[in-house]
Amino acid sequence: MSGIKDVLAPANEEGTRATILKWCKAVGDLVVKDEPLVELETDKVTVEVPAPASGTLIEVLKAESAEVSPDEVLARLRLPGESPAAESKAPPTAAAAAAAATTGSSRAAFGTRADAELLSPSVRRLLQEHDIAPGDISGTGRNGRVTAQDVARHVAKSAHPSQTARIPAAARAAAANVPPGEASTLVPHTAMRRRVAEHMARSLGEAPHVTTLFEADLSRVLRHRALHAKNYESRGARLTLTVYFISACVRALRAHPEVNATFREDAMELHRDLNIGVGTALGDKGLIVPVIHRAQELSLFEIAQRVTHVVEAARAGKLAPQNVRGGTFTISNHGVGGSLLAAPIVINQPQVAILGVGKVQRRVCVIDTEGSESIAVRSMCYLTLTIDHRALDAFQANAFLGLVVKTLEQWPDTAEALQD
Numbered sequence: 001m002s003g004i005k006d007v008l009a010p011a012n013e014e015g016t017r018a019t020i021l022k023w024c025k026a027v028g029d030l031v032v033k034d035e036p037l038v039e040l041e042t043d044k045v046t047v048e049v050p051a052p053a054s055g056t057l058i059e060v061l062k063a064e065s066a067e068v069s070p071d072e073v074l075a076r077l078r079l080p081g082e083s084p085a086a087e088s089k090a091p092p093t094a095a096a097a098a099a100a101a102t103t104g105s106s107r108a109a110f111g112t113r114a115d116a117e118l119l120s121p122s123v124r125r126l127l128q129e130h131d132i133a134p135g136d137i138s139g140t141g142r143n144g145r146v147t148a149q150d151v152a153r154h155v156a157k158s159a160h161p162s163q164t165a166r167i168p169a170a171a172r173a174a175a176a177n178v179p180p181g182e183a184s185t186l187v188p189h190t191a192m193r194r195r196v197a198e199h200m201a202r203s204l205g206e207a208p209h210v211t212t213l214f215e216a217d218l219s220r221v222l223r224h225r226a227l228h229a230k231n232y233e234s235r236g237a238r239l240t241l242t243v244y245f246i247s248a249c250v251r252a253l254r255a256h257p258e259v260n261a262t263f264r265e266d267a268m269e270l271h272r273d274l275n276i277g278v279g280t281a282l283g284d285k286g287l288i289v290p291v292i293h294r295a296q297e298l299s300l301f302e303i304a305q306r307v308t309h310v311v312e313a314a315r316a317g318k319l320a321p322q323n324v325r326g327g328t329f330t331i332s333n334h335g336v337g338g339s340l341l342a343a344p345i346v347i348n349q350p351q352v353a354i355l356g357v358g359k360v361q362r363r364v365c366v367i368d369t370e371g372s373e374s375i376a377v378r379s380m381c382y383l384t385l386t387i388d389h390r391a392l393d394a395f396q397a398n399a400f401l402g403l404v405v406k407t408l409e410q411w412p413d414t415a416e417a418l419q420d
Contacts, residue, residue: 005053007037007075009068018042020066020074025057031077038074042195046317055079127151147185193286200346207263207388209344211356212397216404218360218379220411227413237304242333245357246276246303248407250295253329256400260328262350263391277327277348278307280314281337288314289348291327327351335359335381344386352391355404356384 009018021041025031031051040047055077062074127134127146137154139146189197221244232239253260253274262269274296277289290310295303313319330348335358345356360381367376385401 003079003081004058005055005077005079006073007049007052007077009040009070009072009074010047010049011070018047018068020062020064020068021046022064023060024048027057027060029057031055031057040068041190047321049074051077053077053079145185190285196286199349203346203349207347207349207352207390209347209386210389210394210397211343211345211384211386212394212401213341213343214383214385214398214401214405216381216383216408217365218381218408220413221408222360222379224411224413232301232304235301236308237301238308239304240307241357241360242278242331243300243304243307244408244411245331245333245355245404246278246292246295246307247300248404249276249329249331249355250274251407252400252403254296255403256396258392258396259353259387259400261352261391262328263352263388264350268352268391271328273326273328275326275328277324277330278311279330279332279334280311282315288319288324289327289330290314290319290323291325293326330354331357333357341382341384343384345384347386347388352388353397353400354386355401356382356386358382358384 018040019042021039023038024036025038031037031054033052033054034050036048037051037057038049040049057075058078059076060074061076062068062072068074132151132154134146137146137150138144139150218241221241225239225241225244229239257270258268260271260274262271273294275291275293276295277291280288280290282288290313292298292303292306292310298306310319310323313323327348329351332342332345332354334342334345334356338359340358340361342356342358345354347354358381360379362377363380365376365378365380366373367378383401383405385397387397
């Protein structure tokens with residue numbers, strides 16, 4: 001079939017599984033080369049797969065929500081000038097039928113694509129079986145979504161008993177026993193949420209987690225930030241506290257390379273580059289860790305530029321795959337949400353450590369002043385280092401975190417970071 005072009009799932013260097021998030025075209029649509037054809041979602045990013053050639057979409061092999069592997073055939077295009085006779089005469093696959101239901105027939109049955117996407121697959125199936133438009137039903141789910149229980153109630157009021165019998169027993173029971181507006185709602189896991197759950201469970205199952213806790217006085221860091229934040233912002237970079245933590249970790253990782261490592265069964269792999277990931281919350285969607293690559297080569301301003309870029313891209317859903325690959329150490333600044341302490345923070349495997357940063361809080365402290373003690377109010381925060389105890393011991397963890405604290409507490413007023 002020389003006139004047929006396969007659409008392949010992109011190769012993934014780290015082997016992360018992907019899920020079909022959305023088909024941008026339906027079978028029979030004309031497509032132009034490099035036009036977005038399908039969106040894939042991994043635990044890290046959403047990736048658009050462009051059309052490899054111009055032509056007509058003649059077959060969809062993977063339905064929405066299906067898992068796919070690198071280089072797997074997702075769909076086929078008929079190239080311009082080719083006769084439909086060149087296509088395979090095989091009957092449509094189940095995946096193609098499912099994709100057609102969500103991209104073609106659902107448009108006719110449910111109006112706009114946005115309307116269809118508010119409905120779960122089970123609800124769409126019930127509406128199609130009973131020839132009901134979603135606009136005929138008042139939804140009791142989140143944001144007014146129509147649920148299976150809503151469909152059951154609607155059918156029970158107006159349909160023949162034989163039609164009601166086709167509704168799942170659980171939905172019928174819920175419709176009969178739960179008052180409208182009080183029914184619970186099942187929200188299917190996104191691919192990102194499923195992958196994060198698997199990754200976290202595997203990390204805890206494989207690595208014995210141990211956490212060490214230090215306290216840091218950020219008075220000098222905050223003074224430096226007050227002096228230079230406006231200048232940084234005028235040049236397109238936000239001088240957040242995360243920038244200082246990255247810079248302090250660079251110094252400590254240089255001194256303690258065993259923390260910038262991967263644990264393997266037969267050896268410890270010490271990484272030359274300091275690729276520091278920054279945990280970034282995406283609200284209800286989950287957590288993603290964009291990576292600041294080769295941080296050891298960056299000035300404080302350059303770190304601020306990188307952090308500004310990747311965090312904005314993460315929250316806009318525009319991270320590229322290379323932005324989340326290759327991390328060797330991770331920082332979780334849970335303090336931005338008001339948390340003082342979180343332990344243990346689950347290690348981002350196969351890394352061997354993760355730094356946790358708590359909320360900065362004004363606290364009364366005992367300080368040494370010229371050989372005597374005094375009471376003062378300082379801007380303090382808790383720092384934790386959770387380690388894989390197979391790879392690191394408490395002595396190494398304490399030495400690393402102690403240097404991070406020392407770097408932060410001795411921060412100079414000059415525009416850049418401390419120099420070794």
